[in-house]
Amino acid sequence: MNRLTNAAKYAAIIMSLIVTVTMVSGCKKNNTDVSSELNKSDIEETSQDMTGSGIEDSDVGSQSAEETAETESTEQTESDFEENTEQIETDAGQEETQNPYIRQKEPYTGVPIYENLEHIYMNTTWEYADHSAISDGYAVLYKASGQRKNIVVGVNAGHGTAGGSAVRTLCHPDGSLKSTGGSTAAGAATATAVSGGMTFYDGTPESEVTLKMAEILRDKLLLEGYDVLMIRDSSDVQLDNVARTVICNNVADCHISLHWDGDGLSYDKGCFYIAVPDAIKNMSPVADHWQQHDSLGASLVDGLRGQGAKIHGSGSMAIDLTQTSYSTVPSVDMELGNASSDHSDETLEMLANGLVNGVSTFFGY
Numbered sequence: 001m002n003r004l005t006n007a008a009k010y011a012a013i014i015m016s017l018i019v020t021v022t023m024v025s026g027c028k029k030n031n032t033d034v035s036s037e038l039n040k041s042d043i044e045e046t047s048q049d050m051t052g053s054g055i056e057d058s059d060v061g062s063q064s065a066e067e068t069a070e071t072e073s074t075e076q077t078e079s080d081f082e083e084n085t086e087q088i089e090t091d092a093g094q095e096e097t098q099n100p101y102i103r104q105k106e107p108y109t110g111v112p113i114y115e116n117l118e119h120i121y122m123n124t125t126w127e128y129a130d131h132s133a134i135s136d137g138y139a140v141l142y143k144a145s146g147q148r149k150n151i152v153v154g155v156n157a158g159h160g161t162a163g164g165s166a167v168r169t170l171c172h173p174d175g176s177l178k179s180t181g182g183s184t185a186a187g188a189a190t191a192t193a194v195s196g197g198m199t200f201y202d203g204t205p206e207s208e209v210t211l212k213m214a215e216i217l218r219d220k221l222l223l224e225g226y227d228v229l230m231i232r233d234s235s236d237v238q239l240d241n242v243a244r245t246v247i248c249n250n251v252a253d254c255h256i257s258l259h260w261d262g263d264g265l266s267y268d269k270g271c272f273y274i275a276v277p278d279a280i281k282n283m284s285p286v287a288d289h290w291q292q293h294d295s296l297g298a299s300l301v302d303g304l305r306g307q308g309a310k311i312h313g314s315g316s317m318a319i320d321l322t323q324t325s326y327s328t329v330p331s332v333d334m335e336l337g338n339a340s341s342d343h344s345d346e347t348l349e350m351l352a353n354g355l356v357n358g359v360s361t362f363f364g365y
Contacts, residue, residue, distance in 0.1 A: 114141045114251070115141075115143075116141070116142065116143040117140060117141065117142065117143075118140070118141050119138040119139075119140060120138055120139045120140070120141055120229070120247060120251055121135075121137075121138045122135040122239070122243050122246065122247060123250065126246050126247075126249070126250050127246070127249070127328070128173055128242065128245075128246050128249075128326050129243075129246050131169060131170055131173060131242045131246075131326070132169065132239075132240055132242040132243040132246065133167045133168070133169050133193050133240055133242070134161060134163070134164060134167055134193055134194065134238050134239060134240035134243060135238070135239060135240070135243040136238040136239075137161075137237040137238035137239040137243075138237075138239075139229050139230060139231045139232075139233070139237075139239070139244075139247050139251070140229075140230045140233040141227065141228070141229050141230075141251070142218060142222060142227065142228045142229075142230060143222075143227045144221075144222045144223075144224075144225045144226060144227055145222070146225065147224075147225040148225050148227065149224075149225040149226055149227075149363070149365070150227070151226050151227065151253050151363055152226070152227045152228070152229050152251060152252045152253050153221055153226050153227070153228050153229065153252060153253065153254055153256065153359055154229045154231060154247075154248035154251070154252030154253075154254060154255040154256065154329075155214045155217055155218055155221070155228055155229065155230055155231065155256055155258070156214070156231040156232065156244055156248070156255060156256065156257040156258065157207070157210040157211040157213070157214035157230075157231065157232040157258055158197060158206065158207070158210045158257055158258050158259040158333075159194060159195060159196060159197035159206055159207035159210060159259075160194075160197075160207040160210070160211060160232050160235060160236055160237060161193070161194035161232075161236065161237060161238060161239060161240060162236050162238075164192065164193045164194025164195065164196070164240055165192055165193075165194070165195055165196050167192075167193035167194075167240065168190040168191060168192060168193060169190060169191060169193050169240060169241065169242050169322065170189065170190055170191075170242075171184065171188060171189060171190060171191045171320070171322060171325060172280070172283060172325045173284070173285070173325065173326060174283065174284070175189060176189075176280075176283065177189055178191065178320050179277050179279035179280055179320045180277050180279070180318065180319050180320040181319075182319045182320065182321065183195050186320075191241075191322050193240035193241060193242070194239075194240045194241055197210070197259075197262070198260065198261075198262030198339055199339070200260070200339050200341075200343060201339050201340060204343065206259070206260055206262070207235070208235075209260065209343045209348075210232075210258045210259060210260070211232060211234075211235065212343075212348060213258050213336065213343075213348050213351065213352065214230065214232065214258055216348050216349060216352045217256075217258070217352045217355055217356070218230055220352050220353065220356045221356055221359065224356055224360065224365075226359065229247070229248065229251055229252045231244045231247065231248070232244075241322045241323055242322060242326055244257075244323075245322070245323050245326040245327055245331070246326065248327070248329060248331065249326075249327060249328045249329055252329060253329060253330075253363075254296055254329055254330040254331065254359070254362070255323070255327060255329055255330070255331035255332075256296075256300070256331075256332060256334055256355070256359075257323055257331075257332070257333045257334065258334055258336065259333055259334065259335050259336070260335065260336055260337050260338055260339065260341060260343070261335045261337070261338040261339075262338070262339065263338050263339075264339070265338055265339075265340060266340055267340050268310060268337050268338060268340045268341040268342070269310075269312045269337070269338055269340075270309070270310035270311050270312040270337065271301065271304050271309050271310065271311055271312060271315075271334070271335060271336050271337060271351075272301065272311065272312040272313065272314075272315050272316055272317050272335050273297030273298075273300060273301060273315065273316050273317075273332045273333065273334050273335065274297075274316070274317060274318075274319045274321055274324070274332065274333040274334075274335065275293070275294055275297060275316040275317065275318045275319075276290040276293055276294070276318065276320075276324050277318040277319065277320050278318070279320070280320055280325065283325070285326070285327070285328050286324065286325060286327075288328075289327060289328060289329070289330070289331070290324070292329075292330040292331075293324055293327065293330060293331050293332055294316070295330065295362065296330040296331070296332050296358075296362050297315075297316060297332040297334070298315065298316070299358040299359070299361040299362035300332065300334055300354075300355055300358035300359070300362075301315035301316070301358070302357075302358060302361065303353075303354040303355060303356070303357035303358025303359070303360075303361060304336075304351065304354035304355065304358065305354070306354060306357060307350050307351070307353050307354035307357070308350065309336075309350065309351060309354055310337075312335075317335075319333075321333055330362070334355070336351055
């Protein structure tokens, strides 16, 4: 009798478990497989041990398995995401490096970057641009092909502006009077925009010789890795002295104007540069740059002397010029002799070598 009673109890417990698991399985439609496994486990363990503890252990085991699976899945997903992100970044970096349409920029030297042989016109927003009376022309930038120093040398072949003698510009940006004589007398408020220049005693116009000198100097500077801004690249350029200076201020690292002196002497007095007179050293922008002008001039004279060129006196002469009155980069008017001077190709080559050496000394090469 007791055995039958116990069997009936066991059967009742088993039926109760089956009903309970079935109800749980119905509530968890998405976990059918897990519920089925749970049901079988519960029944087997309950048959072996009728204490009911098997049900609780099985539930805990199923929950632990689910959490572990979810954790592993999350970790795997995060790992895959990180790997994919790294791969995308690597691919993007390679694409940027290998993209032929991305042009590598040159080191910034304080001046804009232009293309080789680009025509550079006056920009009306540049400082002192409104002081120019003739500014329709353009300069030409030549870039060195190898061992570039990223230094732009402004080479200004003096004179060579048709109609320049008939136009006048302010001697100084502030309108003050000229302190020394020259092509324009002391005390004048305006100066000739661009003078026609003198004529050598053999009949050659100065403007023709200055252009030839500029072309020789350009080629030698390019060979040394300097870029060259040719202010006048032909027999005529419609840029007055103010415009030439303003363009150099904004595009070049220095400004060298080439001339031969029209002093009327019957002998070659030699080379010298035009220094800033004391009377305007406190005037803007001269006050901030005249020492740079002198340093460049002295370097050029030393370079010429080293090539055997004749040097006039101490190598400098103080004259109030439009060029240095408006310059904001190292700037000099370089007088390479006078109407009596030899201007043969051989002499021009020698002078160009000296000027290149002077440029290199000035920039530390």
